[in-house]
Amino acid sequence: MSNAPVPPVAERLHDAGIIDEARLAALQAATRAPWWLALLLGFAAWIAATMIMSSFFVPLLAFGSGPVARGVGGLLLAAASAFLFRLRKPFTDQMALAFSLAGQALFVSAFAARFFDLVEGADVLALAALAASVAMAAIPATTLHRSACALIALFSLAWQIGAGTGLALFGVALAGAAVALWLARLAWAAHPQAPLVKAAAHALTLAALVLAPYGHAHSALTALEEALTGYQTGFVLPVYRIGAALVLLATTAWLCRDTPSLRLPALAGALLFALATHPAPGLLVAVAVLLAVFHASHRPWIAMTLVFATLYLGELYYSLQDTLLVKSIALIASGAVLLALRTLLRARARRIA
Known part of the structure; x- marks a missing residue:
């Protein structure tokens, strides 16, 4: 049983006779540990895991560093992971x-020609990572583990798609899927497979925010892509910008579905915002995700999305693709649109009150 304090609401329910001792004990066992204690336990667990794996790799290397040994070692670590997850303890x-x-890294490395050769045959490695992450995400585990596995699977799939318009469409699809899951949180929160859906929502959100700069002409992602592959952006920019704008418009329309009087002004404001921020389409994705996670009342992602939006603004500021005048006009126009929407919403709220 957890040593974390029982929530005051549970104690009051028990004192009022609404729940019995068994239910109180169940709530106490399900109570999360304080964040500082969880952080210390996680730090200690990773140190212990590192020491155990160090002692594990020594006899493994005694059998050789070939693909078979690495594959078997990866499977053994995966099996140990599945067993430990059944204990349901923070450590x-x-x-x-x-x-x-x-274990996943060791299993994937078994498909490399040499132990540290992870560049040659990268498509095969991406397929192996995709298969391993999907298999590990299916086992009963924590949301963090499933989110990490889903994130590995998404980036492996992105590698398979490759640079170009397909990757831009994939980034837009990630943003749309993440927004849709957060907007429908009330529908799946009580579903038996809610932990899997929640992990998918986390992974889709992070992947969408990370890939958002791909729609910018001289972002870090596109610069790295052109340096490695020689692929020019081509239709990537208009495809991603249009797709991101459509995601924002769809999110706005869904949120205003029960208020017809507000739908047209909100959609007009979203369209004007999309036109004003076209040099930095990552802001469109960030705003769409921000609206969705705010609707879902998920405070950590609200904060993280604002951080990503700040990074996109910094990227726009330091970009050499547009002149300072164009950047200033884009920022002024987008700020004016947001202030106008805020004034409209406040006026409507006063009329309702």
Whole structure:
């Protein structure tokens, strides 16, 4: 049983005779540990996992560093991870996460020609990572582990798609899927498969925010892509910008579905905002995700989305693609649109009150 304090609401329900001792004990067992205690337990678990894996790799290397030995070692670590997750303790959960990630990496490396040769045959490695992450995401585990596995699967799939318009469409699809899941949180929160859906929502959100700069002409992602592959942006920019704008418009329309009087002004404001921020389409994705996670009342993602939006603004400011005048006009126009929408919403709220 957890040593974390029982929530005051549970104590009051027990004192009022609404719940019995068994239910109170169940709530106490399900109570999360304080964040500082969870952080310390996680730090200790990763140190312990590192030491255990170090002692594990020594006899493994004694059998050789060939693909078979690496594959078997990865499967053993994955099995140990699945066993530790069944204990449902903060310490063992973090240790199991370390074992799972190490096992997946070892399994994927078995498909490389040499132990540290992870560049040659990268498509095969991406397929192996996709299969391993999907398999590990299916086992009963924590939301953090499933989110990490889903994120690995998404980026493996992105590697398979490759640079170009397909990756831009994939980034737009990630943003749309993430927004749709958060907007429908009330529908799946009580579903038996809610932990899997929640992990998918986390992974889709992070992947969409990370890939958002891909729609910018000289972002870090596109610069790295052109340096490695020689692929020019081509239709990537208009495809991603249009797709991001459609995601924002669809999100706005869904949120205003019960208020017809507000739907047209909100959609007009979203369209004007999309036109004003076209040099930085990552802001469109960030705003769409922000609206969705705010609707879902998920405070950590609200904060993270604002951080990503700040990074996109910094990227726009330091970009050499547009002149300072164009950047200033874009920022002034987008700010004016947001202030106008805020004034409209406040006026409507006063009329309702």
